[in-house]
Amino acid sequence: MIVVTGATGGLGSATVEHLLKRVPADQIGVSERDPAKARHFADRGVRVRQGSYEDPGDSFAGAEQVLLISGNDPAADLVSLHRRAIDAAVAAGARRILYTSQHGAAPGNPYGPSDLHLATEAILDDSGIAWTALRNGAYGPLDQVLGPWQRTGEIAQPADGPVPYTDRADIAEATAALLAGDRSVDGPVTLAAPTAVTFDDFAKIASGLTGRTVNRVILADEQWVAEQVANGVPEQVAQFMLTWYQATRAGYFAESGPLLGELLGREPRTVADRLAETG
Structure with a gap:
């Protein structure tokens, strides 16, 4: 049986949907804090059990x-919670754990979650069973990444660096392919679009798609944080978000790889594909 945590979230839900196309429903289980939220899966034959990182119960x-x-x-103390879930999976007899890590996880990465993922990967490495850390490329909605460029004609963000922005739907499909046994990979692997782009690239692509000039405007870090705070974002949150830009321009997210396309059996969706839908 394949058990998925967080199955009512965006990535988890999409992964289960792809699994249902590949394996019988009775070979899929989900662990949910509130099982009622997964009723739509239970109605299709998926095993739904109550479980959380704090108390996995018998969900594994x-x-x-x-x-x-x-x-x-x-x-939350996410490292401790991840450890508890890993221990529960091992105790239940699981043969492999797949963990959604982060692209560019590396010592020294200024983006805070990198340390969380590295610590969890270390726990997996000590678990005694096979494991895969899916270092997923950034898959947030592009309107959140780029800001209101359609209205303003500008991509006004701090200085950045190349990032292989990835479609979440592609990651979900590839994750399901791994879980269904299409291919087995061990340890940390990059699961990201093959081409890293900058906001300058985005501006050129958006200009070509819309037929109007979209400018790239670089905001000083302090100015960007101040604007975020003025728009209601708590300063601590804005400072945290700034570390993402700092990490991109330091090159922590520049590398990619072919695995995503290999698992999909096709080319992953490009940023041009995605911008065409929003532009």
Whole structure:
């Protein structure tokens, strides 16, 4: 059985949908804090059990593989919670854990979550069972990444560096392919679009798609933080978000690889594909 945590979130839900196309529903289980939210999966034959990182309960029982989707509560001790979930999966007899890590996870990366993912990967390495850390490329909605460029004609963000911005749907499909046994990979692997782009590239692509000039405007870090705060973002959150830009321009997210396309059996969606839908 394949057990998926966080199955009602964006990535987890899409992964389960792809699994349902590849394996029988009774070979899929989900671990949910509130099982009622996964009723739509239960109605299709998926096993739904109550479980959380704090208390996995028996949600991993019978699992051969567990997809552990990383937590995102900034107030929680996520490393400890991940350890508890990993220990529960091992105790349940799972043979492999797949963990959603982060592209560019490396010592010294100024983007805070990198340390969380490295610590969780170390726990997996000590777990005694096979594991895969999916270092997923940045897959946030492009309107969040670029700001209101369609309205302003500008991509006004801090200085950046190359990033292989990736479609979440592609990551979900590739993750399902791994879980379904199409291919087995060990340790940390990069799962990201093959081409890294900058905001300058985005501006050129958007200009070509829309037929109007979209300018790239570089904001000083302090100015960007001040504007975020003026728009209601807590300063601590804005400073945290700034570390993403600092990491991109230091090159931590510049590398990619072919694995995503190999698992999909096709070319992953490009930023031009995605911009065409929003522009």
